[in-house]
């Protein structure tokens with residue numbers, strides 16, 4: 001470029017900047033699409049006294065109205081996008097006293113669905129939950145960001161350790177090899193907080209991937225690459241709260257955007273209040289409106305602009321990145337009517353999608369309340385089909401460490417499932433041994449490999465959708481009573497220079513390979529077994545510390561034996577005849593051994609058998 005031209009370009013650029021004197025600081029959603037099923041779109045514009053400007057859109061017929069609210073720095077444009085509208089850029093202009101002050105071009109993109117997008121997940125899937133800061137560091141250059149307050153410090157268990165999106169992309173073959181089919185990633189959105197940002201639940205920008213993980217484009221790339229490998233991606237979504245450093249906290253759209261108290265007021269975390277017929281208003285208000293933590297203000301989803309903002313935000317990410325499912329954080333803490341509307345609007349747009357709700361409750365009926373279409377006393381339906389099964393998680397964590405009694409030991413598993421009638425669809429429960437918020441199962445079972453195998457065999461063959469917490473397959477340890485960061489340690493081998501690499505078979509010790517292969521063997525088998533995904537479950541009351549159940553459909557029948565005794569047991573099978581009769585032999589897919597006599601089955605101490613029955 002010649003010097004003269006360069007000078008002209010510089011002058012032109014300056015003029016453009018001056019004429020566009022930047023009133024608009026933020027636009028949300030940043031863009032949208034044509035041909036959505038719901039024609040409505042509400043655009044938030046944020047800027048100094050923006051409500052004092054005359055706002056025009058070149059395609060004026062799309063504009064339903066402009067809402068001004070309490071804070072003059074916000075306006076909301078309500079649009080209705082006709083079904084036949086082609087992709088376009090809307091010219092949104094700000095005028096004052098007849099003078100054009102600023103113009104932005106708002107893009108309405110054409111929807112492009114690539115292969116496998118929004119496909120949902122179900123009982124045929126197995127979820128792998130990973131914490132992105134702690135899984136693998138694929139790019140050491142983004143460990144800290146000049147724009148983000150907290151810098152990397154791998155020495156601090158509760159600090160940022162540098163894991164990122166590239167690290168997940170780099171290890172997709174590991175996940176494929178393990179045999180899981182879906183990856184639930186803890187939140188990746190910006191958390192520009194002072195500390196504890198690694199867990200991701202204090203979001204400071206709902207439209208932006210945290211730069212320490214990568215960027216929006218890279219997230220999309222992650223989803224595409226996962227789909228190429230036939231892995232599904234589940235996004236972790238938070239509606240209940242944001243981070244204290246969220247950009248809107250300095251200039252709230254309205255007083256009621258968040259729940260405010262004269263002094264810091266924490267939630268009582270008693271989600272039972274929602275369904276409790278005797279709950280006091282005091283307790284109810286604390287649960288619903290109290291803050292999740294000092295750094296996590298409670299969002300008021302009853303505010304319709306906030307509610308719209310959050311609903312559109314979820315739809316934006318589904319459409320933009322092509323994700324397959326959402327895990328909703330802290331489901332009972334958000335306004336339940338808003339949550340139901342949020343889920344409905346997502347399903348209206350993406351019928352094959354799957355939403356999983358975190359309903360962290362200790363008891364079964366109050367867990368079931370949060371599942372779609374449960375027969376609830378108040379006819380409430382969350383529209384969320386899949387629910388975390390914490391009661392079963394509790395039972396699993398206790399059952400294998402106790403002697404059986406009427407209600408304890410193996411009876412715990414039996415009694416949880418015996419109450420499945422309260423669910424609209426008990427098959428739609430997430431079955432997990434541990435997750436990022438609880439003591440790791442290997443620690444909880446006092447590092448007993450046999451107990452762990454029993455738990456895994458149960459998890460992968462009972463009803464529901466199994467979810468594996470990263471590192472459980474390589475015996476990672478961590479107790480909830482220690483720092484939370486210690487339940488979320490770095491996956492060995494995920495960082496350049498790690499002395500041990502557990503992503504590789506040769507880097508795992510004997511015990512780690514034993515459990516990795518135990519998982520892998522059952523997971524690989526499970527993939528092609530509809531009888532385990534959706535088959536009927538028939539179980540028998542545990543006797544002598546042994547729990548026996550069957551998964552069966554028209555074509556197949558699988559017998560599962562969990563022997564929780566410290567000695568080998570010979571099981572007389574007469575009482576199972578209603579299922580067993582007609583079958584003459586079987587193959588135990590764990591030991592690969594053939595059983596030729598089904599009248600008496602010998603099962604090793606503290607071990608499981610998964611027997612494919614043959615006629």
Ligand code: CA
Pocket residue numbers: 137138139140141142143162163164212
């Ligand atoms: Ca990094």
